[in-house]
Amino acid sequence: MTSPDLVTERAEPVDVLRRVFGYDSFRGSQQEIVEHVVGGGDALVLMPTGGGKSLCYQIPSLVRPGAGVVVSPLIALMQDQVDALEELGVRAGFLNSTQNQQQRVETERAFLAGELDLLYLAPERLRLQGTLELLDRGEVSVFAIDEAHCVAQWGHDFRPDYLELSVLHRRYPSTPRIALTATATPATRREIAERLQLDDARHFVADFDRPNIQYRIAPKNDPRKQLLKLLQEEHPGESGIVYRLSRAEVERTAEFLASNGVDALPYHAGLDKQTRAHHQSRFLREEGLVMVATIAFGMGIDKPDVRFVAHLDLPKSIEGYYQETGRAGRDGLPSTAWMAYGLQDVVQQRKLIDNSEGDEAHRRTLGKHLDSMLALCETVECRRSRLLAYFGQDAPEPCGNCDTCLSPPESWDGTVAAQKLLSTVVRLQRERNQKFGAGQIIDVLRGKKTPKVEQFRHAELSVFGVGSDLSDNEWRGVIRQLLAQGLLAVEGDYGTLVLTEDSGEVLRREDPRQVRLRTEPKRTPQAKAKAADAKRAPQDMPEEAEPVFQKLRAWRMETAREEGKAPFIIFHDATLRQIATVRPSTLDELASISGVGEGKLNRYGQAVLAALAAPEEE
Incomplete structure (x- = not known):
């Protein structure tokens, strides 16, 4: 556990943002949300993946007395989430089924002693009377319900245990609750509020746009070869996720990529738990790895440098598609959301709906979801505008960074x-x-x-x-x-x-x-050049900073291996890019870099300066 003096009593949220997380200012509606929850208000937050949802509950947990309790379905990622917080100097812990008795007892003792700032729980643990009694005996600053769309019964990630979370309102009425999700239509938002008894909660709907993501949908024609071409020509050696509908296709696609020189691993529910955990750990900790997976993989993945998400099968809904594509480019740098789509996809999805569980009303709902997905695939208009309109957001201007803008199809x-x-x-x-x-x-x-x-x-x-x-x-x-x-x-x-x-x-x-x-647009050389221009980062480094950036990445990778952590937990690429550009020579100069808070400055500051000062290799 790290020292609690990083956050003092009555600290202002913006001071915590700077000292702990290393950012000078909030983004979008973050400050308004944080101040509302710090003041004791309930909130329902819709913010796209990579939009900074976690700060909306982490900072109130650090400012208010007690520990923030985070309800999350992501058991396999809790250790990484805790590791990332401890890197910042935040005292964090978790309780889930991966721990032994001694580890659980130690975490419970720390919570009761006031030695935790954040405690992560799986939703099923709140069905245990012992967990509720533990919370009764400690001091809870805020309840955060992450991935709140899991409460929607006919949604794309329904979890039955989420239906029991209304107990928090009944048992702890004076403790503020914040429910967060990346994707929800107005109807889903109403369902979340109703099922979690957030009737008086203030709703915050952030801008859903992720301008750094380039959306492209191509006619399917030997999709594995199409994917390989995309990776070789546009994303060589970069991390990404490929989604397939079936376990068999996951295996075949991973094998195909591996046989063609791409470092790729499979992930699906048919693999044993140990293999899944190993593959997930490798994806998080290594650079340039491609994960081929069913939708069982990805929720809560906080890897910022995923440069592409590819779908080789048609997603069942826009909600699912948008959440999955949002796993690309969390660091704000240019990324690709690419999908190959064909007639057989439509036939296959219609068949799945006809054979699905549930009553006729449920099948109609699934049919509407598919119709919306098909309309997105077949549009001659800006795809981003269509996506945003689905979530109730206006986008009056074509985006200039999707395939229908870059290579307009004719009707x-x-x-x-x-x-x-x-x-x-x-x-x-x-x-x-x-x-x-x-x-x-x-x-x-x-x-x-x-x-x-x-x-x-x-x-x-x-x-x-x-x-x-x-x-x-x-x-x-x-x-x-x-x-x-x-x-x-x-x-x-x-x-x-x-x-x-x-x-x-x-x-x-x-x-x-x-x-x-x-008509199907042809990707002419001119269109490809326009697409490349649209994907260039507005914050691209000067050319002379590139070798310094690569030197810093090498230092980060070596440090991550020594400490058994994912590289991005140490510093994001965006932070390393800024360091490479500014080239700070003192700790004070390094502290001015976005993403370098006091905890990381104390832990890595001297090592970063030493890496910068090291002579260039011949």
Whole structure:
């Protein structure tokens, strides 16, 4: 445990921010939130990943008397969270199932003795009477409920134990509570407030925009090779996360990357606990490692230098997608959110919804989530504007840092193409009493005399060959977009295509609207140059600072290995970049760098100055 004199009684929040965390000023709504909670008010905070949510409860915990109790589902990360706080001089501990009896007793003793500033608990521990009695006997400054969206029953990360957290309101009515999440629509926000009994809490909704992230969605065409090209051309040797839907695809993708020279590891619930913990630890502690994972991985990952997040399968909802992409670029430096998306993704997700647990209302909710995700994928407008609008935030100007801004797709009147495709579905069903998937329908449209076409005598249909003006890929794009617009649906285990209520109006020309379809933009050399310019960091170092930055990174990595810590716990890249640019020669000069608080200055200050003074290697 570190010395408590880092924070004095009646300290001002901004003083704690500077002395402990090394920052001169709060960002966005942080100060307003902190002051509200310090004053004893309840709060519901929506702030994007990397927006600085943790400071909103850490500083009140340090300013108010007692220990802040943080309820978090992230058992596997609690040790790292505590390590990071202790680096800052904050007295922190945790109670969870990974500890032995002696460790739990020691942590409980420290809490009761007033020797902790922050105590992390898994939500299931608050169902134990012994835990509640422990809190009764100690002094709690604030309750922080992290990842609060886990209380939403039909949300993307529902945890049943979160439903029991209303006990905090009933048992400790005078202790302020702050619930925090990175992603929640207005409806989810209302559900969080209701289930946690935060009826009188003040709501703080931060700017959801992460301007340093470049959003791109590409048509799927051999996605593993597409991913490899992205890593080799844009992110060589950089850390990132690749999301796959199934465990088998996680394994295959990790093996593929490893066989092509990329340092990649798999992570999914089918691996034993020890392997998962080892892979997660390596990802946090090593630089340049790629984690290929199901969505079981990532919540609470505080690694700031994740330079890309890639999805090779369609996410189930925008909430899930936005939270996962937000794990890139937490340090504010340019990062990529890239996804490969195709027709089979739509078919697969529709099938999962049809076979999902829950009642019809639940399936409708899942369907709406998917429809919103498809609309994002198929938009010809700025993707960032679409994302922000989903969370109720206006973005009047195109962002200039997403694929639809950098390589604008054109839209065309696809009404006739839609009618041809829908007519083919109708002819097959009415004249032959048959239903087929996309492949056979495209073969009929394009007039291909395949064995299957010959077998079913589809060349005799009046629609045979009426779509020869479009390629296979173009027709797949038409089908995908009609599915997204609700003019076509997927049915059964084999992904057969059927009409919807709306498709009849288009077929009969009763719908006055045009069916607007988008072309797939080509990433020309000019578009690639624009994308590279958009990803350049506004805070890029001068060229002559680069060798100093690399020298500091080498020192940090060596120190991290010696201390058994993740490198970013010592200093973030953004801090090292500033040090490399300023080149401080005294401790006072080093103390002026953002991210260098008193705890880190005392622990690493002399070593940093020595690293800066060391001669350059030849």
